[in-house]
Amino acid sequence: MARKQTTARPATFAAPTGRRVSNTNLAAPTRDGPPGAFVLRNFWPGADTCLLRRGSKRHATLGDGSLPVVKLMTYANGNNQHLFAATADAIYDVTTVADPMVGLSPVVSGFANGAWSWEQMMTSGGDVFLVCVNGADDMQIFDGTHWWGIDDKNIDKLTFNTKTGTFIVGATLTGATSGAHGTIVRVVGSGATGTIYVRGVTGGPFQAAETITGAGGGSAKADGAEQPYLIGITAGGTTPIATDQLAYVWSYQKRLFFIQKDSLKVWYLPIDQIGGAANVLQLGGEVPLGGALLFGSAWSLESSGSGGLSEQCAIVTTKGEVAVYAGNNPAGATSWQKVGTYRIGDPLGADAWIKAGGDLVIATTIGFIPLSQAVNRDMAVLAPAAVSYPIEPDWSRATMSMAFGWSCLTWTERQMVIVAPPPPSSGDPIFWVANARTGAWGEYTNWAAHCLGTFGGRLFFGTSDGQVIEANTGGSDQGAPYTGQIMPLYDTRRSSAAKKYPLQAKVTTRGPYKQARPSVSMMFDYSEKLPAVPSAVMVDAATLWGTAVWGDATWGADRVREVASHWSSVGGEGYAMTPLVQVTSGSDIPIDVEVIQVDLTYDLAGIVT
Structure with missing residues (x-):
């Protein structure tokens, strides 16, 4: 039966x-606040538009690429800044990489x-210093120049002169007069003068002008007694501890705290020190559900007894309990108090949390x-208070x-908040x-x-094949296209019993490139089956709005953003409808297209009786 001709609406x-929304009734979605999306993929939900994300490119390759990149770490001291990447057996400096396709050698392994x-x-x-622990190896410390393994023995430095031969790392260094001896861990200086770093010196100190010899070769004159450089970590009480048992580290009140792996024990050092006597804080009786400690952090509340922010120490277990303490010295009865123990759901990893202002936001099973x-x-009613509540079904499936x-x-x-x-x-x-300012969620693929x-x-981010990837750069994912x-x-247009027949659709966009036109099609009746993606938009400097000069199209340059609208015919029929906007990027240059809105016209059939 032909439908009755009507005036297009x-x-x-x-x-x-507003966000990608998966926790709302499909037929009666919540309309409060900014508009939401059934699908928001590879678009950044800004405050005013949705912006197609940029691409990604390889930044570095670790070794032969056979091991996943499992950790990225940074060091920043003024202009001395480093980015490190770790595999299961080594750490690499990926700060500046000459050729990202050539495998790097580790700085420590x-x-x-x-x-x-x-x-x-x-x-x-x-x-x-950058202090690193993994619960299996000796603590590693980066001092801005060198990496050092730290155990319970001190590392001292000893300057020398008139060197002959070559000192061997790992050999024993002995003073001919003093009888002092220790293990050589590093030699700095290739000439007649330099510095030897020695671990675990006993029988010392070394003496000025005495001959020092290495068991594997090398001889020199000591300039004087050895000087402390890095202090080892020893137990401050009767409970023993080794640095290869420390699995997590954080700072609180100028003090380093460590979690002993697979335990409910926390160790802490003196204020402003990275070594010395470590004392233990037992949490076995503070967390009824048991499990093991997973991570800790400073946590600030909005009020304190003296007014202003109150910084406290939060320690999270694998069972989803958080023990919170206030104070600055766990050894003092009046300077360390238990605030409470709270339930949050089982945490999803030692790196599965962020700081948001003074608060901690933790990725959990709920x-x-x-x-x-x-x-x-109560934990039973925490889910609606989750930052991830708009995508609760997606979150649950992933966990x-x-x-x-x-x-x-x-x-x-x-x-940007990333999970x-x-x-x-x-x-x-x-x-x-997620947009940290608006709370809107989206998803990126590839x-x-x-x-x-x-x-x-x-x-x-790190990949399974030993690559460090820089994200949100360029217009393709390492040469491969991606689609936003x-x-x-879905919308029934206040008439769920009447079919709609879309006629024309207009996508209004903003961006620097004339040909970056998204495609538009119609979806009906809550379908999740999307059509094929369009071909990639290929752009170059000649397609810039208002210019054809290459210098105006380079990365980081200011580019004119023009608003454009494009009408196209659409078809199909259904009781609930929504437009699907797609754009594929595949060039070296990011197309940076923003979607503002979609307008359409449609016919409305009579209500079925």
């Missing part, structure tokens, strides 16, 4: 800057795993939970298949992004991130 679907926890710390002398919400709510090893990060420069579950063995990886990191205002998709929530 207009409809407008604004860009879904021979490790049992790459699950490093790291913290930058300034000591009382003003020196800045959602992305702000710790501040757990203080006043069922990938229950641990998640990574979370705040990219401060872009106000990356571990890549699955098959299927597409999940890479969720980025299989095993770990996350930022450096110099840029975003990086926007599908607003």
Whole structure:
């Protein structure tokens, strides 16, 4: 039966800057606040438009590429800045890479795993160190120039002159007069003068002008007694501890705290020190559910007894309990008090949390939970308070298949929060992004991130094949195209019993390139089956609005953003409808197209009776 001819009706679907929404009734979605999306893929939900994400490119290759990149770490002390990447057995400096396709050599290797926890710390002398532990190997410390393995023995430095021969790292250094001896760990200086770093000196000190010899070769005159450089970590009480048992590190009140692996024990050092006597804090009686400690952090509340912010120490277990303490010295009865123990759901990894202001937001089996919400709510009613509540069904499905090893990060420069579950063995990886200013969620595809990191205002992630990838750069994913998709929530146009017949659709966009025109088609009746993606938009300088000069199209240059509208015919029929906007990027240059809204005309059939 032919439908009765009617006057075409207009409809407008604004860009879904509100967020990707999967926890709403399909037939009666919530309309409060900015518009939401049924699909928001590879578009960044800005405050005013939805912007197609940029691509990714290889930044570095670690070794032969046979091992996953499992950790990214940064060191920053003034202009001395480094980005490090770790595999299961080595650490690499990937700060500046000459050729990303050529495998790098490690700066330190021979490790049992790459699950490093790291913290930058300034000591009382003003020196800045990167402190790293993994629960299997000796603590590693980077001093801005060299990496050092730290156990319970001190590392001293001894300057020398009139050297002959070559001192061998690992050999014993002995003073001919003093009888002092220790193990050589590093020699700096290739000429007649230099510095020897010696671990575990006994029988000392070395004496000025005495002959020092290495068991494997080398001889010189000592300038004087050895001087302390790095202090080993020893137990401050009767309970023993070794640095290869420390699995997590964080700083609180100018003090380093460590979690002993597979335990409910925390160790802490003196203020402003990275070595010395470590004392133990037993939490076995403070967390009723048991399990093991997973991570810790400073946590600030909005009030304190003296007014202003109150910084406290939060320690999280694998069972989803958070023990919170106030004070600055765990050894003092009056300077360390238990604040409370709170439930948050089982955490999804030692890196599955972010700081949001003073608050902690933790990825758990029940959602992305702000710790501040757990203080006043029972865990049974925490889910609606989760930051991830708009994507609750997606989150739940992901936790069922990938229950641990998640990574979370705040990219401060872009106000972007990232949640990356571990890549699955098959299927597409999940890479969720959220606008830190608006709370809007979206998802990015093709980025299989095993770990996350930022450096110099840029975003990086590690892959399973030994690559460090820089994200959100260029217009393709390492030469491969990717497609952005926007599908607003379905709409019955207040007439769910009448069929709609779309006629024409107009996509309004903003961007620097004339030919970056998204395609538009119509979806009906809550279908999730999307049509084929369009071919890639290929752009160059000649397609810039208002110019054909290459210098105006280079990365980082100011480019004119023009608003454009394009009408096209659409078809189909259904009771509920929504437009699907798609654009594929595949060039070296990012096309940076923003979707503002979709307007369409449609016929409305009579109500079925």
